[in-house]
Amino acid sequence: MATATFIHDGDTIDFTPGTNVAAGDVVVQNDLVGVAKRDIPTGTLGSLAVVGVFDVPKATAPGSAIGTGVKVYWDEAEAVAKTDAEAGANKYLGKTVRAAADADATVRVRLEQ
Secondary structure, X not given: OOOOOXXXXXOEEEEOXXXXXXXXXXXXXXXXXXXXXXXXXXXXXXXXXXXXXXXXXXXXXXXXXXXXXXXXXXXXXXXXXXXXXXXXXXXXXXXXXXXXXXXXXXXXXXXXX
């Protein structure tokens, strides 16, 4: 019978970027999305938060308001959270924990994997 070996709690994951990553950058690795809590220089081992509550950028155009408890997806090309997965092009980020109006530049999201 195979057994699992505990590594760590999993609130963060190891990450070595191919280019510099700034604190606050949202990083997409296939279907795994995390946030850099500190700057991570190219080729240096760092970590990404995959659990927690973060204010992330959102569009500010008319009709861009997002309510509380809504699933949001990360649009890597536009670097904003959206409510539309766009046929899988945007990766699931989590659920909002506070509403954001059209004019708000950020929305508060609880990360989920």
